[in-house]
Amino acid sequence: MSRSHVPFRNSSFLALLLYGIPLGLAIGVVIFLPILTSGEESVVVYTALDQEFSEPVFEEFTRQTGIEVLAKFDTESTKTVGLTQALLAERDRPRCDLFWNNEIVNTLRLDQAKLLASYDSAAAEVYPEQFRSKRRTWHGFAARARVLIVNTELVPEDEEPRSIFDLADPLWQDRVGFAKPLAGTTASHAACLFVAWGEAEAQAFFRKLKANARVMAGNKQVALAVARGELAFGLTDTDDAIIEIDKGLPVKIVYPDQQPDGLGTLFIPNTLALIEGSPNPQPARQLVEFLLSPQVERMLADGPSAQIPLNPAVKGSDRVESPQTIRAMEVDFDAAAQLWNTAAAFLRQEFATAN
Numbered sequence: 597m598s599r600s601h602v603p604f605r606n607s608s609f610l611a612l613l614l615y616g617i618p619l620g621l622a623i624g625v626v627i628f629l630p631i632l633t634s635g636e637e638s639v640v641v642y643t644a645l646d647q648e649f650s651e652p653v654f655e656e657f658t659r660q661t662g663i664e665v666l667a668k669f670d671t672e673s674t675k676t677v678g679l680t681q682a683l684l685a686e687r688d689r690p691r692c693d694l695f696w697n698n699e700i701v702n703t704l705r706l707d708q709a710k711l712l713a714s715y716d717s718a719a720a721e722v723y724p725e726q727f728r729s730k731r732r733t734w735h736g737f738a739a740r741a742r743v744l745i746v747n748t749e750l751v752p753e754d755e756e757p758r759s760i761f762d763l764a765d766p767l768w769q770d771r772v773g774f775a776k777p778l779a780g781t782t783a784s785h786a787a788c789l790f791v792a793w794g795e796a797e798a799q800a801f802f803r804k805l806k807a808n809a810r811v812m813a814g815n816k817q818v819a820l821a822v823a824r825g826e827l828a829f830g831l832t833d834t835d836d837a838i839i840e841i842d843k844g845l846p847v848k849i850v851y852p853d854q855q856p857d858g859l860g861t862l863f864i865p866n867t868l869a870l871i872e873g874s875p876n877p878q879p880a881r882q883l884v885e886f887l888l889s890p891q892v893e894r895m896l897a898d899g900p901s902a903q904i905p906l907n908p909a910v911k912g913s914d915r916v917e918s919p920q921t922i923r924a925m926e927v928d929f930d931a932a933a934q935l936w937n938t939a940a941a942f943l944r945q946e947f948a949t950a951n
Contacts, residue, residue, distance in 0.1 A: 775818055
């Protein structure tokens with residue numbers, strides 16, 4: 597197990613309590629743990645990006661700086677919603693220093709709740725303005741696209757889906773899938789569709805989707821089901837699709853809604869946000885600068901997740917398209933965040949008990 601995921605390595609009450617060790621037990625455990633030497637630092641990160649993708653980045657940061665990263669990961673099914681709720685619950689006594697979200701809507705919800713600290717990052721200045729907060733409370737980088745993963749053995753080329761609307765086509769009844777839209781990028785995608793289409797049209801689409809497609813636990817499960825031939829195609833993220841392609845399985849990526857009048861493909865950035873009143877603000881700022889560096893976007897682009905760089909100085913991966921190479925969906929993320937409560941109430945009603 598890596599250093600970034602072993603908080604018990606240090607005699608830190610924060611690390612012990614963060615992982616659910618009761619206070620009494622923590623006191624006893626600390627006696628047997630090594631004492632931190634003078635000058636050692638740590639930073640607590642709540643991380644929605646999959647551990648297999650984010651952990652090597654944390655390890656490189658620790659190697660370069662000596663600062664330990666105490667990472668709290670979440671499950672595939674709860675993702676950003678679980679971490680967001682934890683941050684809201686801890687607002688009076690923050691445990692987290694930095695929130696690395698793998699999407700943006702829930703970061704904006706935390707910003708609206710005034711949980712985020714402003715930080716004028718030098719590294720962020722080169723990023724496009726649409727991917728950074730005007731108040732410097734969050735910084736976007738390393739995007740993923742919302743795509744259709746298609747099993748090429750089950751779907752002839754001339755029958756390939758071209759739009760997210762194909763997921764609701766009765767022709768593919770029970771042969772397509774998508775992740776439950778209550779967390780992660782699927783929830784962000786839903787909120788963006790509520791803004792783009794309006795409430796009534798978005799609700800009608802999701803009802804059709806529920807009646808026609810299988811509801812999976814997460815995007816990874818969608819990609820796996822398509823790769824195994826259990827589904828003909830499904831809606832997922834580029835990182836989950838690329839993993840199945842790299843295994844040599846009979847799948848391909850289709851970037852949806854590329855017609856001249858089409859909606860376009862949605863690109864969702866990772867976001868970084870410092871937590872107001874956090875216990876370790878200075879090492880957290882150092883970590884933000886590192887994560888926004890060209891080195892990290894290059895690591896994420898070249899790695900198994902094939903993240904899409906937003907820093908104009910970093911060349912994108914040949915394995916995935918970018919907003920510069922295909923038609924991207926135009927989206928107002930702030931409006932999506934403001935509409936989230938309305939969208940979430942409907943989605944919970946429709947999908948809370950869906951399998």
